Amino acid sequence: MVLAAGSAVFIMFTKNILYAALALMVTFLSLAVxxxxxxxxxxxxxxxxxxxxxxxxxxxxxxxxxxxxxxTQVLSLTYNKVxxxxxxxxxxxxxxKGITLANFAALxxxxxxxxxxxxxxxxxxxxxxxxxxAFEIIGLLLLLALIGAVRIAGKARKEADHxx
Amino acid sequence: MxxxxxxxxxxxxxxxxxxxxxTRKNAIMVLIGIELMLNAANLNLIAFSSYDxxxxxxxxxxxxxxxxxxxxxxxxxxxxxxxNYFRTADLDKINxxxx
Numbered sequence: 001m002v003l004a005a006g007s008a009v010f011i012m013f014t015k016n017i018l019y020a021a022l023a024l025m026v027t028f029l030s031l032a033v034x035x036x037x038x039x040x041x042x043x044x045x046x047x048x049x050x051x052x053x054x055x056x057x058x059x060x061x062x063x064x065x066x067x068x069x070x071x072t073q074v075l076s077l078t079y080n081k082v083x084x085x086x087x088x089x090x091x092x093x094x095x096x097k098g099i100t101l102a103n104f105a106a107l108x109x110x111x112x113x114x115x116x117x118x119x120x121x122x123x124x125x126x127x128x129x130x131x132x133x134a135f136e137i138i139g140l141l142l143l144l145a146l147i148g149a150v151r152i153a154g155k156a157r158k159e160a161d162h163x164x
Numbered sequence: 165m166x167x168x169x170x171x172x173x174x175x176x177x178x179x180x181x182x183x184x185x186x187t188r189k190n191a192i193m194v195l196i197g198i199e200l201m202l203n204a205a206n207l208n209l210i211a212f213s214s215y216d217x218x219x220x221x222x223x224x225x226x227x228x229x230x231x232x233x234x235x236x237x238x239x240x241x242x243x244x245x246x247x248n249y250f251r252t253a254d255l256d257k258i259n260x261x262x263x
Contacts (some may be wrong), residue, residue: 005176020196025166040213041221055232080186099168104167146234149240
């Protein structure tokens with residue numbers, strides 16, 4: 001938890017975008033560890049596969065493609081510091097108050113973390129029975145988004161005339 | 165692990181993501197901030213799911229990860245395309261729709 005918070009704070013203060021991306025990787029990995037402690041192994045593995053293996057690689061490619069080569073560092077200065085600090089600080093104070101004042105033990109569904117045994121089998125059964133429609137729809141969404149991303153970022157080519 | 169600490173960590177991550185989104189002008193840093201905020205929401209879902217008997221929270225967080233992946237792919241594609249057109253990724257300098 002300290003690692004996750006520390007690397008996130010590092011993202012907040014660093015000026016180098018590449019360092020920020022690497023600190024984001026540390027945050028994702030430590031969050032995966034926390035997920036395992038919370039009894040969500042499948043989500044932890046998916047987190048590592050999708051975030052660290054996919055999104056971060058995409059981010060690093062994006063950084064390399066959108067910065068002028070030749071300069072040694074890719075910097076991004078911070079602006080509107082006071083405004084950003086006020087807004088996020090106020091939100092954090094509100095959340096902190098709410099979380100510390102709330103009495104989660106009084107909730108009736110709170111069963112003191114009984115699902116700490118490995119739950120991948122149960123998870124797969126539920127995903128493939130109760131939530132199969134949502135699963136298919138999310139797969140379709142991902143397919144469409146990736147096709148759209150390739151179409152947007154790909155080379156502009158001569159389109160054939162489709163009527164119109 | 166205590167639920168309160170996890171929720172506080174999640175709140176901290178969300179607030180840092182918000183700070184990054186507000187204060188940076190580079191489009192990629194804004195995307196990094198959005199990823200942090202999505203991950204904070206994910207952590208909340210997992211935390212409540214582990215104290216709940218059912219696995220609904222975990223399933224929903226899988227969907228959230230998928231949507232985040234789609235969002236990052238499309239967002240980065242748009243950023244690369246915009247950079248090719250405007251020769252900058254600075255969000256304040258990209259201020260015309262039809263060039």
